[in-house]
Amino acid sequence: MRTHGVLKHFLLIGGLFVGACQTSRTSPAATPDAPVAAAPSAWVKPADDVLAKKLTPLQYEVTQHDATEPPFRNEYWNNHAPGLYVDVVTGQPLFSSADKFESGTGWPSFTRPIDSGAVKTTEDDTLGMSRTEVRSSIGNSHLGHVFEDGPEPTGLRYCMNSASLRFVPLDRLEAEGYGAWRSRVVGGAPVPESTANSCAAPPPGHRAGCASTLETAIVRADDAASIAKMHGVLEVERGTLRGASVARVTYDGKTATLPASAIVHAGDDPAFSSR
Helix, strand or coil: CCCCCCCCCCCCCCCCCECCCCCCCCCCCCCCCCCCCCCCCCCCCCCHHHHHHHCCHHHHHHHHHCCCCCCCCCCCCCCCCCEEEEECCCCCEEEEHHHEECCCCCCCEECCCCCCCCEEEEEECHHHCCEEEEEECCCCCEEEEEECCCCCCCCCEEEECHHHEEEEEHHHCCCCCCHHHHHHHHCCCCCCCCCCCCCCCCCCCCCCCCECCCEEEEEEHHHHHHHHCCCCEEEEEEEEECCEEEEEEEECCCCCCCCHHHEEEECCCCCEEEC
């Protein structure tokens, strides 16, 4: 299932957690180590019809249509294992766990890319904000945004979508052809936690500069199967909410309107428990 069109930005949706990425107009550049190996010819972007089958609907919407996944409900925000983060589209190495830090935003955050040629940046003036978008240099996948409120040694915060990444554990690097990047994964001291950014803690009276562009709702379990077939619905996760069987739906509010009779809670609910 794939969705198209500009995704709806919203500021106040019941239960949706807001708080990822503060605005920035400049295009900051990190100073990472030099590339350790040339890009293999295998790192090519598949045709769109192949991508639509290879990726999940959420991965497709984020990497190809610049969507932003919900915070704290993504695969790698709280991953602290050593390893390499590669482009989910091409397999190109992008970030090292040695540069990952806890930013308090609910998205995986890094102080720098794996090397200077791994990513490219561009000005992003969508959604009424001025930000610096980050894309993979080979596959042109949308990854997230970079801001100048990160910790040392770079002072940068690469705020990424888990849906744009695939994690390769340290003990799998050689087996998957990434042995040349081992020194970047195990070298250096871990980056300490840093929540001193306006996304995690915006100044009093100010809202966070960025939010998920995808909406969330809790729906009745009986309606989950039919909702899963709707255009614009990306994920349906069954679970319970205060003892009742429900499903949590992630969808593009621009293209999908959930039936009001099915909605238990408009937005996410921390009491939801997945099966």
